Amino acid sequence: MAGFVPHTDADRAAMLKAVGADRMDDLFRDVPGDMLLQQPLDLPAPLSEMELATHMRLLAAQNKPAAEEYSCFLGAGTYDHYVPSVVQHLVQRSEFYTAYTPYQPEISQGTLQAVFEFQSMICELTGMEAANASMYDGATATAEGAVMACRVTGKNKILVSAALHPEYRQVLNTYTAGLSVTVEEIPAPQGRTALETLERNLGPDVGCVVVQNPNFFGIIEDGPILGEVVNQSKALFLVCADPVSLGLLKPPGEYGADIVTGDAQAMGNSMFYGGPHVGFFAVTGRYVRKMPGRVVGRTTDGEGKRGFVLTLQAREQHIRREKATSNICSNQALCALAATIHLSYLGKNGLKKLAELCLAKARYAYQQLVRLDGVEPVFEGSFFKEFVIKPRLSPAKVNSYLLEHGIIGGLDLGRFYPELSGGMLFCVTETRSRQEIDCLVGRMGVCK
Amino acid sequence: MTKPLIFELGSPGRTAAGLPEPDVPVTKPEELLPFGMRRERQAELPEVSEVDLVRHYTRLSSLNYGVDTGFYPLGSCTMKYNPKVNEAAASLPGFTGLHPYQPEELSQGALKLMYRLERYLGEIAGMDRFTLQPAAGAHGELTGLLIIRAYHVQNGETQRNKVLVPDSAHGTNPATAAMCGYETVQVKSNSRGGVDLDDLWRLAGADTAAIMLTNPNTLGIFDENIKQITDIVHEAGGLAYCDGANTNAIMGKVRPGDMGFDVVHLNLHKTFATPHGGGGPGSGPVGVKDFLTPFLPRPLVECRVDEEAGKTYYLDHRGGQSIGRVKAFYGNFGVMVKAYAYIRMLGAAGLTEASEHAVLNANYLKEKLRETYVLPYDRTCMHEFVLSPLKSGERKVRTLDLAKRLMDYGYHPPTIYFPLIVEEALMIEPTETESKETLDGFAAALRQIAREALEQPETVTGAPHRTPVKRLDEVTAARKPVLRYQRQS
Ligand SMILES: Cc1ncc(COP(=O)(O)O)c(C=O)c1O
Numbered sequence: 001m002a003g004f005v006p007h008t009d010a011d012r013a014a015m016l017k018a019v020g021a022d023r024m025d026d027l028f029r030d031v032p033g034d035m036l037l038q039q040p041l042d043l044p045a046p047l048s049e050m051e052l053a054t055h056m057r058l059l060a061a062q063n064k065p066a067a068e069e070y071s072c073f074l075g076a077g078t079y080d081h082y083v084p085s086v087v088q089h090l091v092q093r094s095e096f097y098t099a100y101t102p103y104q105p106e107i108s109q110g111t112l113q114a115v116f117e118f119q120s121m122i123c124e125l126t127g128m129e130a131a132n133a134s135m136y137d138g139a140t141a142t143a144e145g146a147v148m149a150c151r152v153t154g155k156n157k158i159l160v161s162a163a164l165h166p167e168y169r170q171v172l173n174t175y176t177a178g179l180s181v182t183v184e185e186i187p188a189p190q191g192r193t194a195l196e197t198l199e200r201n202l203g204p205d206v207g208c209v210v211v212q213n214p215n216f217f218g219i220i221e222d223g224p225i226l227g228e229v230v231n232q233s234k235a236l237f238l239v240c241a242d243p244v245s246l247g248l249l250k251p252p253g254e255y256g257a258d259i260v261t262g263d264a265q266a267m268g269n270s271m272f273y274g275g276p277h278v279g280f281f282a283v284t285g286r287y288v289r290k291m292p293g294r295v296v297g298r299t300t301d302g303e304g305k306r307g308f309v310l311t312l313q314a315r316e317q318h319i320r321r322e323k324a325t326s327n328i329c330s331n332q333a334l335c336a337l338a339a340t341i342h343l344s345y346l347g348k349n350g351l352k353k354l355a356e357l358c359l360a361k362a363r364y365a366y367q368q369l370v371r372l373d374g375v376e377p378v379f380e381g382s383f384f385k386e387f388v389i390k391p392r393l394s395p396a397k398v399n400s401y402l403l404e405h406g407i408i409g410g411l412d413l414g415r416f417y418p419e420l421s422g423g424m425l426f427c428v429t430e431t432r433s434r435q436e437i438d439c440l441v442g443r444m445g446v447c448k
Numbered sequence: 449m450t451k452p453l454i455f456e457l458g459s460p461g462r463t464a465a466g467l468p469e470p471d472v473p474v475t476k477p478e479e480l481l482p483f484g485m486r487r488e489r490q491a492e493l494p495e496v497s498e499v500d501l502v503r504h505y506t507r508l509s510s511l512n513y514g515v516d517t518g519f520y521p522l523g524s525c526t527m528k529y530n531p532k533v534n535e536a537a538a539s540l541p542g543f544t545g546l547h548p549y550q551p552e553e554l555s556q557g558a559l560k561l562m563y564r565l566e567r568y569l570g571e572i573a574g575m576d577r578f579t580l581q582p583a584a585g586a587h588g589e590l591t592g593l594l595i596i597r598a599y600h601v602q603n604g605e606t607q608r609n610k611v612l613v614p615d616s617a618h619g620t621n622p623a624t625a626a627m628c629g630y631e632t633v634q635v636k637s638n639s640r641g642g643v644d645l646d647d648l649w650r651l652a653g654a655d656t657a658a659i660m661l662t663n664p665n666t667l668g669i670f671d672e673n674i675k676q677i678t679d680i681v682h683e684a685g686g687l688a689y690c691d692g693a694n695t696n697a698i699m700g701k702v703r704p705g706d707m708g709f710d711v712v713h714l715n716l717h718k719t720f721a722t723p724h725g726g727g728g729p730g731s732g733p734v735g736v737k738d739f740l741t742p743f744l745p746r747p748l749v750e751c752r753v754d755e756e757a758g759k760t761y762y763l764d765h766r767g768g769q770s771i772g773r774v775k776a777f778y779g780n781f782g783v784m785v786k787a788y789a790y791i792r793m794l795g796a797a798g799l800t801e802a803s804e805h806a807v808l809n810a811n812y813l814k815e816k817l818r819e820t821y822v823l824p825y826d827r828t829c830m831h832e833f834v835l836s837p838l839k840s841g842e843r844k845v846r847t848l849d850l851a852k853r854l855m856d857y858g859y860h861p862p863t864i865y866f867p868l869i870v871e872e873a874l875m876i877e878p879t880e881t882e883s884k885e886t887l888d889g890f891a892a893a894l895r896q897i898a899r900e901a902l903e904q905p906e907t908v909t910g911a912p913h914r915t916p917v918k919r920l921d922e923v924t925a926a927r928k929p930v931l932r933y934q935r936q937s
Binding site for chain 2 (some may be wrong): 003004005006007011012014015016018019021024027028029030031032035036037040041042043044045046047048049052053055056057059060061062063064065066067068071072074076077078080084086088089090092093094095096098100101102103104105106107108109110111112113114116117119120121123124125129130131133134136138139147165167168170171172173174177178179180182184197220222223224225246247248249250251255263266270271272273274275276277278294295296297298299300301302303305306307308309311312313314316317318319320321322323325326327328329330331332333334335337340343344345346347348349350352353354356357359360361363364373374382399403408411422430433434435437
């Protein structure tokens with residue numbers, strides 16, 4: 001029988017008899033007769049496993065994956081970092097991936113301990129005191145953080161930098177639609193959050209200031225100055241960070257962040273067309289009981305042995321219902337496990353080295369590109385692994401020319417920032433070789 | 449039997465990473481990074497070799513219990529077998545290596561898959577359009593309620609500020625209502641476990657935005673008054689939201705769209721056999737009737753037919769009335785691949801058989817336990833049922849104890865203490881992928897535990913005895929939270 005149903009005819013007959021039914025339909029007697037479907041669902045005919053495997057292979061073959069068949073210079077929230085074999089190998093252990101949320105700690109110590117390790121690593125990276133077990137992605141983590149900030153401060157305005165990922169800003173707007181909270185943008189005219197506008201708008205009604213660092217344009221914002229300004233108000237300071245950059249950059253916890261969010265796809269997770277990724281969420285100690293989502297804590301069992309449990313559950317929907325800090329239930333546990341394994345693989349020195357590689361390669365690519373006739377730099381200032389340039393031709397023309405030569409070029413910024421149309425956001429990670437970068441530069445040089 | 453933390457392994461200076469040497473000129477980071485933004489103290493990450501790493505997480509995995517380990521009758525969670533061919537399909541580089549902003553012409557396979565999956569879900573749920581963006585069930589609820597909210601706002605009905613939620617509802621339902629700025633109003637259940645129509649009649653009115661309902665509900669019961677319920681809410685001007693967590697009972701039999709629901713979310717990580725990952729990633733697509741399509745998050749995947757080029761799939765970002773995005777990019781695509789593969793493998797007949805056998809298994813197991821355990825709602829169940837132990841009147845032994853003792857017999861316990869309207873609830877969902885022998889074995893264990901509860905209650909109240917750790921001190925964990933490792937200096 002299809003559908004992984006193990007019943008033999010004899011089993012089925014015996015079981016129907018045991019429940020006093022003559023046929024399957026008897027079991028659906030509570031469904032009003034006129035509501036029952038009269039004909040089969042209109043779906044394609046079933047496939048055997050072998051046919052399905054072929055079908056899926058053919059479907060996959062209709063894609064030309066950026067990470068496989070091209071030199072990819074796209075970033076903007078999804079990054080082509082190398083995923084070490086060991087990560088994939090370990091997350092494919094089915095004791096991990098076929099388990100549910102660890103509601104029964106005695107038989108879930110594997111997941112629980114791994115989450116505790118994840119939380120610890122996120123705290124180390126961000127310089128915060130507590131982190132949760134994960135959020136859906138960087139965008140929802142950021143939106144929930146901003147809403148949380150308004151809740152704890154009792155204020156109703158969120159100031160968000162225009163240099164926060166545009167899709168993250170869209171999610172923030174969606175999340176606040178039903179709440180009496182307004183979202184106001186702080187422009188980023190020079191590619192960084194405008195400090196004067198921020199200071200001017202930071203009134204007593206502001207509950208949260210949201211900044212991304214490095215920001216959407218790749219630029220490293222002046223965290224300490226921003227932190228100082230925000231910390232002088234009653235608003236909480238939320239920094240959305242790229243975990244790879246934190247191998248080199250000052251942790252937001254050291255420049256006044258109250259909440260740090262971000263997406264850890266870059267750590268051990270494939271790009272997967274934008275999901276599943278994994279959001280992280282970290283806070284200073286005083287907001288531990290205000291966080292959304294699952295949290296794992298250390299404890300001991302009856303014999304004094306160390307163990308781990310889901311804790312601080314009095315914040316959560318299954319206990320608090322409409323008074324919960326969030327409705328989140330399932331999160332992105334397996335992706336968080338991949339991030340944990342990747343971070344362990346890199347270790348203290350490896351993460352720094354990875355960040356240095358990205359920095360050096362992006363810097364090299366930028367220098368070679370802006371040296372070209374007809375390619376203009378757009379912003380000044382230090383950047384990490386992404387940067388903005390403006391070629392003479394339109395980004396669409398440039399990208400289609402590059403594509404013909406096996407290169408996926410940068411993001412056309414006009415799509416999100418009309419005022420920056422003509423600008424392109426390039427990303428260079430450790431996976432791009434010098435040869436690929438030189439090739440990009442060569443092609444950009446003749447594409448006029 | 450507990451394991452050291454990864455931080456407690458290894459040695460300073462060790463690393464598993466074999467990163468390449470830079471092939472470009474390197475400027476010292478200190479010269480490139482602004483002074484105030486340099487990291488002064490490196491993050492205390494583990495320093496282990498690759499072997500250490502592999503052994504550590506392999507050992508951790510051995511402390512876990514998954515569907516691949518054994519029977520996992522966790523009610524409301526549909527822990528069915530996760531077919532391995534789907535895992536293989538989802539790890540094809542043609543899927544994993546796609547960048548969300550790469551040109552659409554390079555992503556035709558992915559867009560086609562999403563386009564078709566949307567239509568399959570529409571057919572199964574009886575809805576016109578779906579968004580695939582939500583990452584889980586609760587995220588779908590948020591999306592659905594925001595759609596309902598946008599609809600009322602468009603109609604100028606901003607006074608609709610209440611969401612009706614039955615007392616048997618999952619906690620995410622009221623929590624979602626609050627996140628959308630709604631007040632939750634609880635609707636009573638009747639003696640048969642369904643919605644109390646009189647109470648609903650009394651509560652539904654000009655301030656009703658919606659009802660959120662799970663059907664079959666969290667007692668595993670199909671509410672036979674479903675049409676009256678959705679009618680009452682519609683007459684009051686509200687909309688009907690279906691929490692589709694329990695769709696595994698009804699595929700090919702009856703559809704939320706035909707029950708009068710306007711919005712539904714499905715859990716691909718339950719009904720459509722994608723693994724739960726120890727707590728995610730899931731996927732919670734939301735389906736709507738046509739009149740709500742304008743409010744769906746964008747982009748939607750559309751198809752253009754051209755004589756020469758044939759079919760081209762594309763992302764349509766237009767939609768002035770859309771509630772906006774609920775997530776960056778397009779949703780948990782990797783999960784969609786597995787659900788798509790599952791639907792293609794089973795087809796209409798296979799999905800219907802899956803639901804029928806899920807219901808048969810639940811009713812069979814219920815029959816096997818009715819002599820021993822109290823059955824608060826004694827009627828035909830759907831894919832799950834709720835017991836309120838124990839018939840013997842033994843009060844020392846609580847549901848928590850039964851659950852813990854089941855671990856000693858090698859089973860994952862059912863969901864406990866939910867739904868809230870049943871005292872000491874034990875919620876059992878066997879799923880269709882379990883055999884008669886497995887169900888017989890599980891029923892025998894539960895009966896044996898009932899005997900133990902009478903004859904040697906300490907064995908049950910002291911359980912589990914055979915797990916890597918014993919019962920853990922949750923009170924101290926919450927009172928004095930230790931949420932991270934810190935190196936002793
Ligand atoms: C009835 C019901 N609704 C909603 C949810 C939430 O789903 P998710 O964990 O995917 O967010 C669950 C999950 O357990 C559920 O059982």
